[in-house]
Amino acid sequence: MSRVQALVGDRDEKFGAMLSGVRAVAQKAAQRRDEIDRAAKFPADLFDELESTGAFRVCAPRKFGGLEMSLAQLNALVFEGARGLGSLGWLIMVGTSQSIGSGLYPEETVQKIFGDNEYVRTRGVIAPKGVAVPVEGGFLISGQWPFATGGPKPDYVSGNSIVMVDGKPRLGPTGHPEAIIAMMPASEVEFLDTWHVIGMRGTDSCDVKVKDVFVPTAMTFNLMAPSTCFDTPVARLPLRVALSFPHCALALGIAQGAIDDLTELAKTKRASMNPAALMGDDIAFRHDLGRRTVQLAAAKAMLDRFADECWATGEARRDLAPQQILTTRLMANYITSECVEIVDWAYTAGGSSSVFDGSSLQTRFRDIHVATQHASCHADAYRLLGAVMLGEELTPQQLF
Numbered sequence: 001m002s003r004v005q006a007l008v009g010d011r012d013e014k015f016g017a018m019l020s021g022v023r024a025v026a027q028k029a030a031q032r033r034d035e036i037d038r039a040a041k042f043p044a045d046l047f048d049e050l051e052s053t054g055a056f057r058v059c060a061p062r063k064f065g066g067l068e069m070s071l072a073q074l075n076a077l078v079f080e081g082a083r084g085l086g087s088l089g090w091l092i093m094v095g096t097s098q099s100i101g102s103g104l105y106p107e108e109t110v111q112k113i114f115g116d117n118e119y120v121r122t123r124g125v126i127a128p129k130g131v132a133v134p135v136e137g138g139f140l141i142s143g144q145w146p147f148a149t150g151g152p153k154p155d156y157v158s159g160n161s162i163v164m165v166d167g168k169p170r171l172g173p174t175g176h177p178e179a180i181i182a183m184m185p186a187s188e189v190e191f192l193d194t195w196h197v198i199g200m201r202g203t204d205s206c207d208v209k210v211k212d213v214f215v216p217t218a219m220t221f222n223l224m225a226p227s228t229c230f231d232t233p234v235a236r237l238p239l240r241v242a243l244s245f246p247h248c249a250l251a252l253g254i255a256q257g258a259i260d261d262l263t264e265l266a267k268t269k270r271a272s273m274n275p276a277a278l279m280g281d282d283i284a285f286r287h288d289l290g291r292r293t294v295q296l297a298a299a300k301a302m303l304d305r306f307a308d309e310c311w312a313t314g315e316a317r318r319d320l321a322p323q324q325i326l327t328t329r330l331m332a333n334y335i336t337s338e339c340v341e342i343v344d345w346a347y348t349a350g351g352s353s354s355v356f357d358g359s360s361l362q363t364r365f366r367d368i369h370v371a372t373q374h375a376s377c378h379a380d381a382y383r384l385l386g387a388v389m390l391g392e393e394l395t396p397q398q399l400f
Contacts, residue, residue: 021053026084041204047151060099075249082253086367087202103230123150130161199366233314247376255339258346
């Protein structure tokens with residue numbers, strides 16, 4: 001048994017119960033897929049059930065009310081959620097990032113907000129779409145951010161803003177514009193009706209907007225020079241490395257769900273022009289089904305290997321080499337691309353039934369193509385990786 005298999009094993013009673021809980025929510029979400037699609041948000045009762053599994057606290061330290069579980073266990077939760085419904089996997093992916101990224105705030109802030117409350121609901125956006133004007137004790141924040149994913153009734157919303165002084169960006173020590181993430185009470189944030197999209201409809205990833213909201217310094221952190229108060233293997237990794245793992249698990253879960261759906265369909269579907277021919281009996285289909293299954297297994301093996309390596313590095317308190325950082329970040333682009341191929345094949349193989357609303361293969365197709373637009377999937381690091389392999393040194397900003 002590999003290290004990853006041991007970490008994910010259901011022998012861990014607490015994790016086994018959590019994984020079972022996520023699978024139960026995934027099954028219900030799949031059954032209510034059409035309802036979720038029409039509403040463009042996740043049902044409050046299912047979100048409550050998901051929250052009660054403890055999945056959103058999976059990687060946070062025990063000191064702050066977390067469960068301090070592994071990357072492999074985090075991946076398994078996102079995978080099972082996305083296997084049921086892409087939107088559920090996305091919500092778990094974003095929600096669990098709270099258990100990694102919240103440690104970037106000052107320790108007293110983390111304790112006050114997360115350590116002293118069993119359930120805290122947040123939404124957040126890393127894109128620098130806001131402006132932060134320094135004032136005594138903090139900042140005035142204004143801006144509008146897209147893709148603010150989350151469930152109903154959030155407590156806080158965070159957004160990335162460029163620090164502006166006299167109408168110009170304030171430069172940090174490296175010469176780059178200073179950027180901060182500010183956590184704002186949801187009561188001071190306007191939620192806009194902008195989530196009209198082709199896929200991931202159940203994530204309610206609407207725009208959020210604020211105007212001159214005061215945020216104390218203690219409720220912010222410098223995104224260009226992040227420092228975490230979480231002392232865990234996951235938190236010791238560069239932020240974008242840590243966040244690439246659940247995105248890979250999301251894509252793999254959607255692809256696995258598409259293979260599951262098509263396999264069941266193939267047992268009963270007959271060709272419209274040849275009703276005597278059963279899809280599952282076709283030799284070419286069987287070949288493709290086998291090939292795509294191996295393609296998915298190879299992509300998942302890549303995720304498991306990198307999770308194993310990064311977890312061991314974090315446990316040993318070692319730094320990842322620049323090539324490791326960039327390769328792991330690019331894993332999300334590569335694995336998602338492989339999963340797009342698998343889902344596109346499944347959608348096409350499903351025939352004309354795939355095009356109708358209510359088709360699970362249509363939902364998988366739409367969801368995986370929205371997943372390609374996430375920041376984790378950017379391919380810009382390929383050129384950086386090439387530069388490192390040629391001996392060039394990169395800046396901390398390029399490697400965070």
